Amino acid sequence: MMTSSLINSFTSSIATLAPDAAGHAAHAEPGAIAAGPNWVLLIPFLPFAAFTLNALYAAFGVKSKLPAWTTVATLAGSFLATLAMFMNFDGTPYTVQAFEWFNLHYGDKSFVANFSFYIDTLTIYWMLFVTGLATLIALYASEYMSHDVGQGYNRFFAAFALFVVSMACLVMGDNLLMLYLGWEGVGLCSYLLIGYFYKKPSAVAAAKKAFIVNRIGDLGLALGVYLTFVHFGTVQYAELFSNETLQSYIAAASHGDFGSIPGEAQWIALLLMIGAFGKSAQFPLYVWLPDAMEGPTPVSALIHAATMVTAGIYLIARMYPVFIVSENALPIVAWIGTITAFLAATIGMAQFDIKRIMAYSTVSQLGYMFAGLGFLTPTGGAYHVLTHAFFKALLFLCCGAVMHGFAGQLDLRKLSGLWKVPGWRIVSIGMLIGCINLAGVPFTAGYFSKDTILAEAFVTPGYAFLGWVLLLTAGMTAYYTFRVFFRVFVGPVEYHPGDELHDHDHDHGHGEEHHHDAGQHGDHHANHFHPHAPGWAINTVLIILTGCSILATGLYFVGGDKDAHTKHYADTMVSESSASYHSHYGTHAFEYYEKDPEHYPEPGHGPRGSIDKALSMPITGGDPHKMMYYISGVIGVIGIALAFLLHYQGRTKASECKMDAIAKRFGPIPRWAENKWYVDEFYHAIFVKPLRIISHVFHWVDKLLVDGIVNVFGFLPRVFAWIIRPSQSGVLQGYAVSMAGGLAIILFVVLVIVARAGGAS
Amino acid sequence: MIDSILNIIEPAQLAFPEPVEASIIAPYLFVSAAMFAIGLIGFLTRKNMIIMFLCTELMFQAAGLALIAFGRHHLGADGQTFVIFVLCVAAAEAAMALALVVLLFRHRESLGASAWKELNG
Numbered sequence: 001m002m003t004s005s006l007i008n009s010f011t012s013s014i015a016t017l018a019p020d021a022a023g024h025a026a027h028a029e030p031g032a033i034a035a036g037p038n039w040v041l042l043i044p045f046l047p048f049a050a051f052t053l054n055a056l057y058a059a060f061g062v063k064s065k066l067p068a069w070t071t072v073a074t075l076a077g078s079f080l081a082t083l084a085m086f087m088n089f090d091g092t093p094y095t096v097q098a099f100e101w102f103n104l105h106y107g108d109k110s111f112v113a114n115f116s117f118y119i120d121t122l123t124i125y126w127m128l129f130v131t132g133l134a135t136l137i138a139l140y141a142s143e144y145m146s147h148d149v150g151q152g153y154n155r156f157f158a159a160f161a162l163f164v165v166s167m168a169c170l171v172m173g174d175n176l177l178m179l180y181l182g183w184e185g186v187g188l189c190s191y192l193l194i195g196y197f198y199k200k201p202s203a204v205a206a207a208k209k210a211f212i213v214n215r216i217g218d219l220g221l222a223l224g225v226y227l228t229f230v231h232f233g234t235v236q237y238a239e240l241f242s243n244e245t246l247q248s249y250i251a252a253a254s255h256g257d258f259g260s261i262p263g264e265a266q267w268i269a270l271l272l273m274i275g276a277f278g279k280s281a282q283f284p285l286y287v288w289l290p291d292a293m294e295g296p297t298p299v300s301a302l303i304h305a306a307t308m309v310t311a312g313i314y315l316i317a318r319m320y321p322v323f324i325v326s327e328n329a330l331p332i333v334a335w336i337g338t339i340t341a342f343l344a345a346t347i348g349m350a351q352f353d354i355k356r357i358m359a360y361s362t363v364s365q366l367g368y369m370f371a372g373l374g375f376l377t378p379t380g381g382a383y384h385v386l387t388h389a390f391f392k393a394l395l396f397l398c399c400g401a402v403m404h405g406f407a408g409q410l411d412l413r414k415l416s417g418l419w420k421v422p423g424w425r426i427v428s429i430g431m432l433i434g435c436i437n438l439a440g441v442p443f444t445a446g447y448f449s450k451d452t453i454l455a456e457a458f459v460t461p462g463y464a465f466l467g468w469v470l471l472l473t474a475g476m477t478a479y480y481t482f483r484v485f486f487r488v489f490v491g492p493v494e495y496h497p498g499d500e501l502h503d504h505d506h507d508h509g510h511g512e513e514h515h516h517d518a519g520q521h522g523d524h525h526a527n528h529f530h531p532h533a534p535g536w537a538i539n540t541v542l543i544i545l546t547g548c549s550i551l552a553t554g555l556y557f558v559g560g561d562k563d564a565h566t567k568h569y570a571d572t573m574v575s576e577s578s579a580s581y582h583s584h585y586g587t588h589a590f591e592y593y594e595k596d597p598e599h600y601p602e603p604g605h606g607p608r609g610s611i612d613k614a615l616s617m618p619i620t621g622g623d624p625h626k627m628m629y630y631i632s633g634v635i636g637v638i639g640i641a642l643a644f645l646l647h648y649q650g651r652t653k654a655s656e657c658k659m660d661a662i663a664k665r666f667g668p669i670p671r672w673a674e675n676k677w678y679v680d681e682f683y684h685a686i687f688v689k690p691l692r693i694i695s696h697v698f699h700w701v702d703k704l705l706v707d708g709i710v711n712v713f714g715f716l717p718r719v720f721a722w723i724i725r726p727s728q729s730g731v732l733q734g735y736a737v738s739m740a741g742g743l744a745i746i747l748f749v750v751l752v753i754v755a756r757a758g759g760a761s
Numbered sequence: 762m763i764d765s766i767l768n769i770i771e772p773a774q775l776a777f778p779e780p781v782e783a784s785i786i787a788p789y790l791f792v793s794a795a796m797f798a799i800g801l802i803g804f805l806t807r808k809n810m811i812i813m814f815l816c817t818e819l820m821f822q823a824a825g826l827a828l829i830a831f832g833r834h835h836l837g838a839d840g841q842t843f844v845i846f847v848l849c850v851a852a853a854e855a856a857m858a859l860a861l862v863v864l865l866f867r868h869r870e871s872l873g874a875s876a877w878k879e880l881n882g
Contacts, residue, residue, distance in 0.1 A: 726882065727882065728881050728882025729881050729882075730877070730878040730879060730881030730882075731874075731875065731878060732813070732875075732877070733805050733806075737805060740801055
């Protein structure tokens with residue numbers, strides 16, 4: 001996969017990086033970093049209070065919506081604190097210490113990892129959407145989980161609050177150990193919430209799968225943190241980024257001189273990368289995320305779409321100085337991201353469960369973010385994280401509303417025309433806004449953030465092929481997204497309730513006799529089954545998120561900083577943090593090159609892919625940043641048009657459309673895609689089966705050899721006892737005879753000895 | 762007959778506090794050995810638990826007699842002291858053993874030792 005020419009071209013692309021890497025962290029000398037205001041601690045500790053309270057509610061058996069309101073209130077407080085932190089931030093990173101955690105000094109070395117928080121723009125950027133979305137989704141969940149008020153409700157919100165605490169530790173921690181703590185914490189909460197319906201075997205299996213697959217990644221992360229400490233002697237960000245050794249590596253990397261950087265330092269990035277791949281569901285560790293949809297939908301929206309799965313992107317962005325000094329790490333990230341994006345999109349095209357389609361779409365979009373990081377545009381990656389967080393949370397919550405209202409029905413062949421069903425207009429509009437964002441319809445937030453990544457693929461040398469693959473994927477994304485919309489939300493009205501009908505019917509006073517699909521006509525069904533339209537909490541949240549998704553477009557036009565050469569809000573936030581890397585091929589570089597070619601950047605400085613060459617988009621020509629607006633827009637619209645033709649036009653039933661006939665022409669391929677290219681089966685065959693066989697072998701070795709030795713020691717005394725047991729005859733006189741006889745023998749022997757001794761003397 | 766017995770006893774008493782010859786205490790030891798043998802044979806041959814118990818008492822006293830005889834021979838107080846202990850133990854043992862025999866009898870309505878044969882290995 002990695003050809004040497006690609007690595008070379010990448011090397012040369014790094015060669016022209018301006019080493020203002022970690023420039024902002026650099027002026028923070030270790031120890032000299034300022035201490036911030038203590039109220040920042042409210043951000044992690046308010047959700048922690050919610051977690052404690054919810055645990056107490058569970059202990060006292062509270063049977064009301066109290067835990068939901070507690071959680072919503074504290075998370076809102078946490079969000080307001082984050083907002084205040086954003087408003088008060090003056091551009092200088094600072095730390096806030098909660099308490100001492102590890103503070104060890106030995107000789108002239110030390111290991112310091114306090115329970116303290118490092119606040120810079122990247123932290124604020126991440127925490128704003130984490131706490132904001134968590135608040136909204138908690139509000140949504142207050143209604144969504146209402147069928148479970150009682151112990152389940154308490155448990156759900158306790159885990160939910162704990163998740164936000166862990167995420168805050170992960171994002172805000174001032175050292176890698178805090179990040180690791182948060183990393184494991186979110187993993188735990190993810191496990192607990194996927195397995196929320198613990199009586200359902202598939203949910204339990206999905207929870208275990210998520211946890212075990214994440215273990216593989218976490219091993220990489222743990223080794224990466226360990227190696228960071230071994231090599232640089234610190235795990236604190238402020239010290240690490242101003243570390244002289246790292247600075248010298250960055251200087252070497254900017255000249256393309258990777259040979260002078262020790263392999264040990266280059267391995268750190270590769271190990272951290274494995275951790276990021278596990279948590280952010282990248283190929284080959286992505287298999288857990290689609291299964292994680294077994295959890296309640298608010299969980300899917302918050303943890304498995306908007307926040308937790310972006311932890312991998314955060315890790316790479318945060319540790320960008322370390323990634324940049326590794327010759328292979330970022331190219332691998334770019335390749336894996338692209339492969340994941342493409343693969344997940346192909347699977348998403350063939351699924352019928354709308355929540356699963358969204359899950360694969362999440363995997364695919366995460367692939368875009370990773371590709372962005374790999375294409376040397378952490379800005380593009382982080383910007384896509386933000387826009388994706390809003391519109392994907394919105395899409396999931398809309399799917400959740402459908403699932404909630406139609407008794408668990410998620411099959412797009414059994415739902416149609418929801419737009420016209422009373423009470424479903426808000427959900428339909430939310431879905432439409434989410435879909436146009438995800439599909440990358442021009443002038444949506446998703447369009448701008450995806451373009452940043454796509455353009456950078458053509459700008460950074462060696463990645464043009466990946467750029468084309470991602471463009472193709474963008475078309476596929478538009479197709480599968482609107483496939484859901486055209487199948488479920490428009491067209492003839494028809495719906496069949498899912499298999500949770502019995503539970504939901506209690507609300508409506510119906511019996512369970514309407515399980516069977518009596519007819520195909522929607523009206524017929526509507527007479528029996530009344531979909532349960534979303535209430536005020538769900539609708540409010542959907543309206544707010546729809547608004548956020550629309551407003552996110554505006555972020556592309558505001559928040560730029562002329563002095564720092566940044567274009568928009570996300571760019572500013574990322575560029576002022578440790579993730580700041582201005583490639584000479586970057587967006588800003590071209591703009592400033594056009595305005596002032598003398599000054600910034602120097603044309604032709606790079607050995608290959610000089611500005612002149614990179615300025616030209618393959619095939620179409622022109623500056624990729626400008627061309628991408630047209631190309632990706634057109635591709636997105638083509639995808640939507642295809643979905644319109646194949647899934648909407650002339651469709652009279654929910655279950656049949658024109659695509660069915662076309663799919664048949666592809667032979668078995670659609671079926672393979674529907675079965676996820678048999679990746680799970682493949683993993684089962686090459687990992688699970690052999691391990692199971694080996695475990696059986698070890699089981700028998702243990703049983704026969706180890707247990708055998710132990711049993712022999714137990715068996716020998718029994719054999720001995722069996723031999724001498726008959727002497728215990730139970731006849732009293734027999735014992736007496738043997739006693740007397742024994743005594744006589746002893747006496748005889750003694751007498752003989754005495755006689756001998758007497759004779760000798 | 763009494764005279765002949767007295768003739769045996771007297772020298773042992775009259776010679777005190779002088780030690781006596783081994784031949785003087787030999788008759789005592791014969792009596793002791795005879796008592797022990799009777800006790801042992803009785804214990805081995807009889808089945809009645811009370812008789813068996815009496816036989817053990819007989820063996821006790823045989824041992825006591827031997828101890829006293831040797832004590833006289835060596836002119837030490839040890840033998841006699843030991844006999845006091847033996848008597849104490851025998852008394853305590855008698856109290857307990859008879860109680861046990863009563864209990865065992867209640868279980869099986871029999872004094873025969875063979876009634877408890879099932880306590881084999």
